[in-house]
Amino acid sequence: MTATTGPTGATKGAPADARPDRLGPGEFARLYQEHRRLLWCAAAAVVGDRTLAQDVVQQAAVVGLERLGTFDPSTSFQAWMIQIVRNIGLNEGRKRARRRTAGADVGELDLGAAPAAGETGWSVLTGTGQVAAGTEPFDDELMRALGGLEETARGCLLLRVVLEMSYREISLALGVPEGTAASHVHRARGALRRALAASTAGGAS
Amino acid sequence: MNERPHNEANAVDLYVDGGMGPAERAAFERRMEADGALRAEVELQRRIDARVRAAMTPPASPAPGAGAGGPIPIRRGRIPAWVRVAAVIALAAVGAWAVAARPWSALMRPAPSALTADAVMKRMVEAEGFRPAWVCDTDERFSAYTKENLGVALVGRPEPGVELVGWSYAGGLLADSEKNAQVLMVKRGEEKILVVMGPRRDDRTVRLEVGSPLHVFRREYAGLVMYEITPLDHAVALESVRTQ
Numbered sequence: 001m002t003a004t005t006g007p008t009g010a011t012k013g014a015p016a017d018a019r020p021d022r023l024g025p026g027e028f029a030r031l032y033q034e035h036r037r038l039l040w041c042a043a044a045a046v047v048g049d050r051t052l053a054q055d056v057v058q059q060a061a062v063v064g065l066e067r068l069g070t071f072d073p074s075t076s077f078q079a080w081m082i083q084i085v086r087n088i089g090l091n092e093g094r095k096r097a098r099r100r101t102a103g104a105d106v107g108e109l110d111l112g113a114a115p116a117a118g119e120t121g122w123s124v125l126t127g128t129g130q131v132a133a134g135t136e137p138f139d140d141e142l143m144r145a146l147g148g149l150e151e152t153a154r155g156c157l158l159l160r161v162v163l164e165m166s167y168r169e170i171s172l173a174l175g176v177p178e179g180t181a182a183s184h185v186h187r188a189r190g191a192l193r194r195a196l197a198a199s200t201a202g203g204a205s
Numbered sequence: 206m207n208e209r210p211h212n213e214a215n216a217v218d219l220y221v222d223g224g225m226g227p228a229e230r231a232a233f234e235r236r237m238e239a240d241g242a243l244r245a246e247v248e249l250q251r252r253i254d255a256r257v258r259a260a261m262t263p264p265a266s267p268a269p270g271a272g273a274g275g276p277i278p279i280r281r282g283r284i285p286a287w288v289r290v291a292a293v294i295a296l297a298a299v300g301a302w303a304v305a306a307r308p309w310s311a312l313m314r315p316a317p318s319a320l321t322a323d324a325v326m327k328r329m330v331e332a333e334g335f336r337p338a339w340v341c342d343t344d345e346r347f348s349a350y351t352k353e354n355l356g357v358a359l360v361g362r363p364e365p366g367v368e369l370v371g372w373s374y375a376g377g378l379l380a381d382s383e384k385n386a387q388v389l390m391v392k393r394g395e396e397k398i399l400v401v402m403g404p405r406r407d408d409r410t411v412r413l414e415v416g417s418p419l420h421v422f423r424r425e426y427a428g429l430v431m432y433e434i435t436p437l438d439h440a441v442a443l444e445s446v447r448t449q
Contacts (some may be wrong), residue, residue, distance in 0.1 A: 016382070025332075027331060028332065029331060030334050033333065033334065033336075036263070037263040040264070041261065041263060050264075051262075051376075054264060054376070055377070055385075056251040058328060058375065058376060061328045061333065062327060062332070064332070065327060065328070065331055067368055112213055120297070138252070138256065139256055139260065142256050142257070142260075144254060146257070154255050160263055161254050161257050161258060162257065162263075184300070186215050186218055188215075189218055189250060189253070192253050193217075193246060193249055193250055193253065196252075197249060
C-alpha cells in the first residue's frame with residue numbers, strides 16, 4: 001500500500017494533527033539512538049558493570065521492538081525503555097548472583113547479591129580499560145561505596161554526574177519527583193565523600 | 206571528615222556543579238580560603254566526580270563515519286594469583302582426563318548461541334539503524350582494529366558490489382552472553398548483512414528462528430570462526446577479509 005501525501009505532508013484522509021497510535025520501527029530506532037546513553041547509564045546503575053550494561057541495553061532494544069505494540073506514543077519513551085532496561089538488568093543481576101554462588105565468576109560481583117564484607121559490589125572499570133597510576137585504591141573504594149548506595153540514588157547520581165542532566169530531566173527519566181532526585185544526588189555524594197574521606201584517612205594512617 | 210550541616214554539604218555540590226551565582230560563589234571561595242577542611246571536601250568531590258565519569262561514561266555512540274575507533278573497554282584482571290594457579294592445576298587435570306577419556310567426540314558440535322541471528326539482525330538493522338560503531342577507512346585502520354579486537358590483523362577485500370560498512374559488536378552469539386563478538390556490517394545493494402567473528406574457541410552454533418527469512422553461512426579462517434547472517438541465499442561477505 002502506498003500512502004499519498006498532500007502539500008503539507010499530512011496523509012490524505014487523516015486529520016493533519018492526528019498523532020500516531022503506534023510507534024514504527026524507524027521512529028523507535030531514532031528514539032533509541034537518542035536515548036542510548038541514558039539507557040546505558042540506567043543499566044549501569046542496576047548492574048554496575050560496563051560490559052553487562054551494554055548487553056542489557058542491547059537486549060532492551062530487542063525487547064522494546066518486540067513490545068512496540070504495547071507502547072503508547074503519548075507517554076514517555078525514555079521512561080518506558082528505562083523500565084525495560086531495569087527489568088532486564090535485575091534479571092541479569094540475579095543470573096550472575098546464581099552463577100557467582102556456583103563459583104563460576106570469580107572476578108566480578110553483582111548488585112543482585114549482597115557483597116560479602118570487604119568485597120566490592122562493583123567491578124572497577126574505566127572507559128578505556130586503563131587505570132591511571134595511583135587511582136586504583138581510590139577507585140576500589142569509590143566503587144565499593146557506589147555499590148552500597150540504593151539503586152535509585154545511584155541512578156540519579158550517574159545521570160547527574162556522568163550525563164550532567166538537570167534534576168528536572170532526571171525526574172522525568174526515572175519517574176521520581178524533582179526534589180527527590182536532588183535529595184538522592186546530594187545524599188549519594190555526601191555518602192561517597194564520607195566513605196572516601198574515611199578511606200583516605202585510614203590509608204594515610 | 207567532619208559531618209557538615211545539610212545546607213553546607215549541599216553548597217559543596219552546588220559549587221562543584223557551577224550552580225552558584227557570582228556573589229554566592231565568591232563568598233564560598235572566601236570561606237574555602239579560610240577553611241582547609243572545606244577546601245579538601247570540594248577537591249574530594251571533584252575527584253570523585255572525575256573518577257565516576259571515567260568509570261561510567263557510556264561507550265561512544267554508534268554513528269556513520271565514526272573514526273577508526275577507540276578501544277573497546279577491556280576487563281581489568283582482578284583474579285587473585287592463587288585462583289589463577291588453582292585454575293592452571295584444574296585445567297591440567299581436565300586436560301589429562303580429556304586425553305585419556307576422549308570425551309570431545311560428544312562436544313564436536315558447538316553449543317547453540319544464546320541469541321538468535323534474527324534477534325541480532327533485528328537489533329542492528331531496526332533498532333540501531335544499521336549504523337556501525339567503528340568505521341575503518343584504510344587498510345591500516347582495518348588491520349589495527351582487527352588485530353586489537355580479534356588478535357589477527359585482517360584487511361578488507363570485498364567483491365565488487367559489496368560494501369564493508371563498519372564494525373559493531375554483539376553479545377549472545379559467540380562465547381557466552383557476557384562476551385561481545387565483533388560484527389562486520391556489510392551491504393550489497395540494499396541488502397544488509399552481518400559477519401560475526403570471534404576466536405574459534407568461542408564458537409557457538411548460531412541459531413535461526415523457525416521460519417526465519419535469513420540464512421547463516423560459516424567459515425573458519427586464521428584461528429577465527431565467522432558467521433555470515435544474510436537475507437541472501439549465498440554468502441557474499443565471508444571471503445571479504447583476509448590476512449595481510
